[in-house]
Amino acid sequence: MLLPAEIIRRKRDGHALAPEALAAFARGLAEPDGPAGWSDAQAGAMAMAIVLRGMDSAEAVALTLAMRDSGQVLAWPDARGPVLDKHSTGGVGDKLSLMLAPMLAACGAVVPMVSGRGLGHTGGTLDKLEALPGYTVLPDEARLRRLLHDSGCAIVGAGPALAPADRRLYAIRDVTATVESVPLITASILSKKLAAGLQGLVLDVKVGSGAFATTPADAEALAHSLVHTACGAGLPTTALLSDMNQVLGHTAGNALETADAIGFLTGDTAREPRTLELTLALGSELLLTASLASDAADARRRLMQSLDSGAAAERFARMVAALGGPRDVLHDAQLATAPVQRDVPAPQAGVLQACDVRALGLAVVALGGGRLRPGDAVDPRVGLAGLRPLGATVAAGEALATVHAASDADAEGAIQALQAAFTIGTAPAVPAPLLLGRVAGTA
Numbered sequence: 001m002l003l004p005a006e007i008i009r010r011k012r013d014g015h016a017l018a019p020e021a022l023a024a025f026a027r028g029l030a031e032p033d034g035p036a037g038w039s040d041a042q043a044g045a046m047a048m049a050i051v052l053r054g055m056d057s058a059e060a061v062a063l064t065l066a067m068r069d070s071g072q073v074l075a076w077p078d079a080r081g082p083v084l085d086k087h088s089t090g091g092v093g094d095k096l097s098l099m100l101a102p103m104l105a106a107c108g109a110v111v112p113m114v115s116g117r118g119l120g121h122t123g124g125t126l127d128k129l130e131a132l133p134g135y136t137v138l139p140d141e142a143r144l145r146r147l148l149h150d151s152g153c154a155i156v157g158a159g160p161a162l163a164p165a166d167r168r169l170y171a172i173r174d175v176t177a178t179v180e181s182v183p184l185i186t187a188s189i190l191s192k193k194l195a196a197g198l199q200g201l202v203l204d205v206k207v208g209s210g211a212f213a214t215t216p217a218d219a220e221a222l223a224h225s226l227v228h229t230a231c232g233a234g235l236p237t238t239a240l241l242s243d244m245n246q247v248l249g250h251t252a253g254n255a256l257e258t259a260d261a262i263g264f265l266t267g268d269t270a271r272e273p274r275t276l277e278l279t280l281a282l283g284s285e286l287l288l289t290a291s292l293a294s295d296a297a298d299a300r301r302r303l304m305q306s307l308d309s310g311a312a313a314e315r316f317a318r319m320v321a322a323l324g325g326p327r328d329v330l331h332d333a334q335l336a337t338a339p340v341q342r343d344v345p346a347p348q349a350g351v352l353q354a355c356d357v358r359a360l361g362l363a364v365v366a367l368g369g370g371r372l373r374p375g376d377a378v379d380p381r382v383g384l385a386g387l388r389p390l391g392a393t394v395a396a397g398e399a400l401a402t403v404h405a406a407s408d409a410d411a412e413g414a415i416q417a418l419q420a421a422f423t424i425g426t427a428p429a430v431p432a433p434l435l436l437g438r439v440a441g442t443a
Helices: 003-012 017-030 040-053 055-068 096-106 126-131 142-149 164-174 182-195 218-232 254-266 273-289 296-308 311-322 355-371 406-423
Strands: 082-086 111-115 153-157 202-206 239-244 340-345 350-355 384-385 399-405 424-425 435-441
Touching: 003 017, 003 040, 003 164, 017 040, 017 055, 017 126, 017 164, 017 384, 040 164, 040 182, 040 202, 055 164, 055 182, 055 218, 082 273, 096 111, 096 126, 096 273, 096 296, 111 126, 111 142, 111 182, 111 435, 126 153, 142 153, 142 311, 142 435, 153 311, 182 218, 182 239, 202 218, 202 273, 202 435, 218 435, 239 273, 254 273, 273 296, 296 311, 340 384, 340 406, 350 384, 355 384, 355 399, 355 406, 399 406, 399 424
Parallel strands: 082 111, 082 202, 111 153, 202 239
Antiparallel strands: 239 435, 340 399, 350 424, 384 399
């Protein structure tokens, strides 16, 4: 038997781990009470060793496959269309999954979107959907298959049978400062996606102050790792690099972002330009991968038609109702609102030059919209609304955003954090381009 302490020691000392050692790690995570189980302390130590020592590409592939094989691997022999999915590496204000899954379904794809919860300073898709009363993120397999047959999309969590090794490690990484690791992020994302039985995947790799990859070089390394590993496992994958030096959209916080997503689908609110552009770019990649569009222009036309016709909104509503959420979600989402709402006054007049987006994400966590420890309850009501974009001109005292909080004390802390996070100057500001690069591969 490979002892956990010896595996940790080898990685701590900078050695490459054999597939057998990584398989033992995955089994130990998935079966903590078994004879070869790993404790939380051992798993945290292993994660930290990987963060500090890294992994070569062969180790990353082996870890990903071991975590995939730690549980059930789904197949979709009766799918009505190509089985596709999208994943983001995590940002602030990123609610694209809620719109893109039903848009793809309306274009003929089948989308079993296995999503995650908030990690570190970033928001989680499941947390956003659980802001809808009654929405269940862990349906049984029979219910999941019925839902995909009826609506074409299902945004759900990785249940206990799907990549259980990642399920446990994900929670441990969130609270042990071991999130920022290319091989761990790669294995976490792809173990679930490979276990979901996909035929095509697009990845949104964020780069900037609100991303785990803060520099273009780091983001490119992560994109290449993800694409190389996925394609090596037989899954055609493309990664787009997108800017996260400002919040995506105007909100950050679970209920606020869910309301935004519903407005985006129905057209009841103006579609924020950067959010729309990134949604179309990611969706186009998948439609082309699956031969559901003839070229990029045709893909964008089909995606916009899914919005303008109401087909995507109708798919979303069907999905929410089938998973126990509000039956009339498009008109009455029953989202809770925070009791305290206070504007964040600009400390001076000028142009918004830059923003520490990570600080904004941490402000949402501090309000109760994220977790400090595994199992912490999340307050869906809290967050930030009306966030001003970079390049905007503000007067002294004008609102930079509105804080939604559970108490006046929480609101005051968030106001101070936001005022410190924004840089206000006098020179014109030109925000970075939204799309920064593309990495593609074939299986």
